[in-house]
Amino acid sequence: MFFVVVFLKKEEYLDEVVEALVEAEIKGLSIVDGVEMEKVLAVDIPIFAGLVRSMGGMRGANKVLFGITEVGDNIKEFISILRDIDAPEDISRLVEVISLPVSDYLSGD
């Protein structure tokens, strides 16, 4: 059993990422809206306001998908599918995927 986290840096590719998860038979993840830490720094903390210019093209919003999957091979399959997606950008370069083995687990199911 693995805890999987997917950080998607460009939210416009969320459909492709979710479809790839489903294709890899990974289900039940939660999806939350995220904000790049640098954006908070640059926008909300006055001393770092200069970052807006120096970062050039800050995206700001991202998506974070996380949850439990039972089979580790599914994560490899997910990454492989991401690499194969026919999109204007290589989506596998726009995500960070982390999986961690889970030792203790309590489910409401």
Place this chain on the structure above:
Amino acid sequence: MKLKEIIDKDLVKIGIEAKDKEGALDELLGVIEKKFKITNREDVKKKLLEREAVKSTGLGNGIAIPHAHSEFVEGIAACIGISKEGVEFTCLDGKPAHVFVMIVANPQYNLKYLSLLAHTARILSREDIRQKLIDAKNEEEVVRIIREFEG
């Protein structure tokens, strides 16, 4: 799940004869019935039509992926249909559908069914694959194109 795990030449029909959506669903269901056990055809067709009523599975770019769950299907079943002329399928872009992949499954196989659906949508999102399928001269060639892509 990949199409090559299910599809063989007997599950491919080149030259879909139907002229409308319901006719195409009937024809594709007939292809599936050649190899898969469907114990209540009317129920499966009803489920396919209900799914179409929610939103057309004619995704545009000449493709349609009609699909449905039914307890009267044994396992997961699929077939491919090709129409060079195109069939009016209320596609999202208003154009006819040329490549059809029908998927029907028992609800017990939901995860694999969704996986196959996502996989099929990804394959058919590629223009080169779509065109190769439309240009295929026979059923064996369709199977070969799918297997080449899926590796």
